[in-house]
Amino acid sequence: MPTVPTQDSSLDTWLDYLLAIHPTEIEMGLGRVAQVAERLGLKDLGTTKVITVAGTNGKGTTCAMVEQVLLLSGERVGVYSSPHMLKYNERVRIDGQDVDDRSFIQAFDAINLARGDISLSYFEFATLAGLYIFKAAKLDTVLLEVGLGGRLDAINIIDADIAVITSIDLDHQEYLGDTRESVGMEKAGILRANKPAIIGEPNLPTCVLEYANELGAVLHRVGKEFSYTCEAVFWQFTGLQTMNDIPMPSLPLPNAATALALLELGWPQLSGDIIRQGIQEARLTGRLEVVSEQPLVLLDVAHNPHAARYLAKQLEKHPAKRLFAICGMLKDKDCRQVIEVLAPLVDVWSFTSLQTDRSASGEGLKKIFVEQVQQISHPLAYAKHFDSVESAWRTISAEICQGDVVIVFGSFYTVAEFKNIELDGRD
Numbered sequence: 001m002p003t004v005p006t007q008d009s010s011l012d013t014w015l016d017y018l019l020a021i022h023p024t025e026i027e028m029g030l031g032r033v034a035q036v037a038e039r040l041g042l043k044d045l046g047t048t049k050v051i052t053v054a055g056t057n058g059k060g061t062t063c064a065m066v067e068q069v070l071l072l073s074g075e076r077v078g079v080y081s082s083p084h085m086l087k088y089n090e091r092v093r094i095d096g097q098d099v100d101d102r103s104f105i106q107a108f109d110a111i112n113l114a115r116g117d118i119s120l121s122y123f124e125f126a127t128l129a130g131l132y133i134f135k136a137a138k139l140d141t142v143l144l145e146v147g148l149g150g151r152l153d154a155i156n157i158i159d160a161d162i163a164v165i166t167s168i169d170l171d172h173q174e175y176l177g178d179t180r181e182s183v184g185m186e187k188a189g190i191l192r193a194n195k196p197a198i199i200g201e202p203n204l205p206t207c208v209l210e211y212a213n214e215l216g217a218v219l220h221r222v223g224k225e226f227s228y229t230c231e232a233v234f235w236q237f238t239g240l241q242t243m244n245d246i247p248m249p250s251l252p253l254p255n256a257a258t259a260l261a262l263l264e265l266g267w268p269q270l271s272g273d274i275i276r277q278g279i280q281e282a283r284l285t286g287r288l289e290v291v292s293e294q295p296l297v298l299l300d301v302a303h304n305p306h307a308a309r310y311l312a313k314q315l316e317k318h319p320a321k322r323l324f325a326i327c328g329m330l331k332d333k334d335c336r337q338v339i340e341v342l343a344p345l346v347d348v349w350s351f352t353s354l355q356t357d358r359s360a361s362g363e364g365l366k367k368i369f370v371e372q373v374q375q376i377s378h379p380l381a382y383a384k385h386f387d388s389v390e391s392a393w394r395t396i397s398a399e400i401c402q403g404d405v406v407i408v409f410g411s412f413y414t415v416a417e418f419k420n421i422e423l424d425g426r427d
Contacts, residue, residue, distance in 0.1 A: 007109050011101040014108045015088060015122075022121045028152035033124040037157050039114045042131040048078075048139050049266065050158055054146040054187040055166030057307045058200065058258070061251040061284050062166050063143045065259040069278030071096055073270055075140040080130035080155070082123070082147045085285050085416045092130045094137055107132040123147055127154035151189020162266055163190045163197040163217070166258055168205065169306035184208040191217040196265055200258030220261055228257040240264050243272055247280040251287060252310060286415040288314055296320075297406040299415045303333055308341040311409060315345055321403030322347040326392045328414035331360040336368050338410065343373050346407075348399070349383035350392040354413040362386050389417035 002020040005013045037043045051066070053059045063079055070077045076095055084090040089098040107129035111120070120128070127147070134142050144160070146153045168184045184205040191197050193216040202223050212219050220226060226239035230253060237243045237260050249256045256279050263270060283289075286301040288311075296318060302311040315323065325346045329335050339349075351365035362385035369383050386392040389408070400406065408418045 004112065005105075005108075007105055009105065011088065011104055014105055018108070018120075018122045018125045022119050024121060028149070030152060030154070030157055032118050032120060033128065033154045034157045036111060036115045036118055036120060036124075037128060037131065040110065040128070040132060042128060042135060043157055045131070045135055045142060045158070046138070048134065049141045049162075050144065050160045051141065051162050051164060051262065051266070052144045052146065052150075052155055052158065052160035052190045053164040053166065054150040054153075054190050055164070055200070056169040056183065056187075056304065057302075057310070058166035058252060058255040059145045061255045061282075061287055062164065062200070062259045062262075063145055064284040065249065065251060065256055065279050065282040066143060066262055067093070067096070068282040069259075069263055069270065069275055070141055070267070072274050072278045072281075073267070076137070078130075078134040078137065078139045078142040079145070080127070080134070080142070081145040082126065083412050085412060086419060091126055092133055094133070094139065099133055103133050104129055124154045131158070146187075146190065149183075149186035149189070151186045153189075156190055159192055159195075160190065161195065162262060163192065163195065164200070164258065164262055165190070165197065166200045166255060167306065168201045168203075168208070169304065181205045181207050185211065188212060191215055193217065196220060198258055198262045198265065200254060200261075220265060222254070222257060222261070226257065226261040228253070228260075237261075240268070243275070246276050249279050249282065251282055251284060285419075286412065289415075291419075292406075295400050295402070295404050295406060297408065299418060300407065300409045301412050301415050302409050303329060303338070303411050305334055305337040305341060308338045308409075311407070312341050312345060315342075315405075315407060318405050320347075320405035321401065322405075324348045324350065324396050324400060324404060324406045326350045326352060326389060326396070326406065326408040326414070326418070327365060327410045328352040328354045328362070328389055328417070329360050329365060329410040330354070330356070330358045330413070331364075332358065333360075333411075335360055335365060336372050339365070339369055340373050340376065342407075343369070343377040343381070346377070347381055348396065349381070350386060350396055351383060352386040352389050352392045352414070354411060355388065355417060356413055359413070362392075389414060390421050393418065393421055 079093040092099040111128045144155045188208045196218045199221040228237050234245045289299040291297050352362040366383045366385040
């Protein structure tokens, strides 16, 4: 057994320990984590309003918009999310700021003492640490982003005041099943009897609707209880009330509508001006993030077909002389379909390996493109492969000209590695 860290140990030492003491990073099931939460008094956050957010895509952006609006209104807000991009501390935010190392170390130490001989995964430790930190901070609202699925995710030990399902599509099939119905039922596990649930998925599987009705959850569905329409620079929301002339957000509009549906239900006293300002101002790293204007370089964590389809629609709004793509993906993702969605748009592909054992190889991704996808690309499209995101960028940065656009996508790892590169001397 590895040496047990102390409160004087570094955060990195604690994280190494958490990885070493449990055989897998992810282990579905609530039994063990619920026992430890009970010992620490973490299954009830007292007067704090709790929102649990599940979904194939859109969880982070929905939480970011709700967080920004609530902060502008003067509330104290906590957000738990995963995975992190550059620093572990990103997983827990309080009042818009990442929690410091000391807070995590104190939480890990308390959890490690309380668990006794109960084994906890890396993610379960993270979830309990977030709850521990939030409870100590005595916040007004906590937004809990589900890590994987919903029903068996560690977050689901908490009975939320309001549940949110942003979208339902295929991802993590080895855990959630290979149909939208099975994925939907896993996410529906966060619903509670007689509690409201905001549903941002427009094509809700029938089995999920039937389950929600049997359970007695109170659904507020896009296209039913709320809807939205958009014009050139403004959009309109219709729910319990109608709100007009909302500035277009930088984050996805469907998620903005889901966020607004949650806000008007949970915080009916909020002014329209604060909602408009918060939704417009909200940003999230790696979601169509612009890191350079000349040339235009965009970063997006899109890593499944559903997210790739949205990314493709957004790229069509950025006419390019040539579109360069740096694509790195994990080997357990549907690489072919993601590449296929973007193939008609991309002129030059740079497929890259990532600095993780879970990475698909750049050479393997190029092979998928050449053998399975190239026939649907435009005739002049071509592909290269690289050992790292940095080497891919160094090569194409020497080729791009005025009017070209670069999209870096495929994984959180891809975006994180790119963000560690200096762009022409700029951080």
